[in-house]
Amino acid sequence: MTQNSAARAGRFHMGRLSEGRPQSLDAWRVTTDDADVAAGVAGLLGGEPRPQKGEGGGLAYEVLTNHESVRVLLDGPDAVAAHMILRGSQGIIHECDGVEFLSPEQKKGQPCGCPPLLEDRKRAARDGHGPMPSAEVTFQIAAAPKLGTFHFMTGSWQMAAQLSDLVDALERVGGSAVCDLTMELVAFTTKAGIDVCYRKPVVTVLGSPDSVAAEPPSPAEPTPAPAPSARRRKARVAPEPSTPPKPESSIPVSVDAALLGRAAQLLGTSDHQETVIAALSEIVAGRQKAAELARLREQVGRIAAIAEQALQGQDSSLT
Template identity: 50%
Template sequence: MRTRSNSAPRQGCPFPAYAHHRPGGSASNLTGRRFREKELLTVAGRGQGSDRGSESQSDYVGRFRAGRLVDNRPQSLDAWRVTMASPDVAAGVASLLGGEPVEWETTAEDSLEVLTDYDTVRITVEGPSAVQARMLLFGYKGQVLHDCDGARLLAPEADADKPCGCPESIEERRLAAKSGRGPLPSIGIGFKLAEKPALGRFRFVSSSWELAKTVADFQRALTETDGPTTCDLALELVELTTASGVAVRYRKTGRPRTG
């Protein structure tokens, strides 16, 4: 597996970028903070179009993903998967990161995918506005039942800015979500590929609780940098064998590393 980054100094990266790859694996690391995601496929994206007064799906040319569905079952990947609508963008991603543009089954506009050869990609984040955090609860038909920023409602418009009623602590929120009564994190990060910024802006979306704990710190760190921040977006898979001998592969959210 290859790493698409170099040893040149990072410009204003708030945390030291690092990445490693374990055979067969993937989890995410952004700007030197490792976020091992429990979810193979994140829930976010379904609510992206409802960002109040902010960016919409059309602001991005593609999305970086850590997994895919095979026979309706989630499958983790060794390297980044990128989906997009434009054949030109697909060709540009393939020329930089390897892989071939192919069509995949979806009802969304990003009907092309590239299974790249890289588990680490150098990216440029413009600033704190490129990071959007919210809490979303979906109904069984996929409709948004709750949309907030953890303190105040974001939608519907008539209820915007009213207190959302979510518990203050992350652990209480996690328990509420586990019981089906509370929303899950939906954190989106917009960025450009450092080696091909002309391709446009891409997006990575996570429902990691650990990222939800630290996203405010991440945004503040981006505020303190002078200009765009160049970092590494990386994948790492967690694999283990239980005491009963069952092999398990999953993405686990770990504490951020800043050095």
Template identity: 35%
Template sequence: MLDIFATDPEAKAAREEREQKREAATRPEWSFQFRSGKRVGRQPVSLRHWRITTPKLETAQALKELFGGTIGEAPNGDYALDTERDRIEVIVNASRIESKLIQWADGLPIHECDGSKFLSPEDDKGKPCGCPGLLDERKELAKQRRGPKPNIVVPVRLPQDEDLGQGKYTATAWSFAEDLPYTMRALSRIEGDALCVLRLEHVEYEVKGEKREFTKPVLDVVSSYNDAIAADPED
């Protein structure tokens, strides 16, 4: 087997440190993750119904009991449940939502900003990030892989079975980022946990007579979770 580090232990140590950072960035510990798309070969495909991935078979089986669907395998080796639901109730706490713009390379973030200032690395934190001011220009640079795109992490729990632990949905769609200020405004009116609906909205439109379509992820704020529990006649 090839071993290019055999005579250079310092290079090997540096490479292993980068690999640990890459794994930490890409494989955080979550019980499950909502997915609004998947890859077929190398082609990304939007989904009409939620896919939920998890490293544990028992979690996948419990999720199947709740939402139906079929269990398969995700590209990273996790279990993947392709549900029969385009909308699922979730519990969200606004204080735990993380939002930023990130550009990735080789599994590591090379540009992290809040849209106007760098968030990392530490030496650049707070400095102007250089992103264009116009939204369309930001989108075009991201499309060309020359600029960052949204990375919004929404931690969630399931009101149907809170014992399943903490999951998340990571939104990278610009439409979700554009909705976020209004979603956060609605969440700000609620103290503590909120009952929300995570849904996939199918959108069709025409460009020069050509039909196009896509799936838009949306987070709808319903009410305070405590109020929802209090109003449930089964409790």
């Protein structure tokens, strides 16, 4: 996998430096030296161009978009470059493709000695004597390819594990391929019961530009309610119940991540979906209990009335 040497219009990032500290983001951040490119990205992906702060030597402008997934064009397998790099105090001391050295020059082409299994490579890197992955993807934004070529660089082990399948998928398309570049949310609970949440980069190959739209479809519109006349016709077909139930009011729902986190702790759930399901189950159970209590109260009232009538016909000393 060779690296695309085309001039770059900008770079995509999953994080930034804030007051000297790394900060992860929930949507793509784009940096560029071109004010027109920054304005074009903001028009497509949201956000506003602004001078970049907090990163010495960085590009002049940044756009904090509101998109966690962007539809892009990759120009075949050559749009993906993958290296394994180990840096020392004097710079790069080991660079390979997982099989052969790429540098230093005197070792280029020789076996690099890296373990074949990804888990073994991760262990060597964690111990400080093995290289880390360095992947780069070059692409155009599918809805506006004239903005130029962008690139995204990552040291993600998850991305490294995906690269072989990604290259195979690009080869099957044969030429320019439409893909989704996504910051995928990963959430899980460790064995120690600690909730972990982070985002990983994922490239999904969708097909050729002839068969895939440059922009993902908009969310489906809600189905409109039937007209009053249609509801009346439907009501006449089925017999009406003697005591029609009262329609429940519609309650707007907003999601509060902190509230969901506290609810997860109380309910003992491991992700947001399980938390919502458990909470709804509690609500349903509560309604069922309330309905059962109402029925019991009604039955107790009937028993009391029968007992009162029976007692009225007997000796007054019993009342």
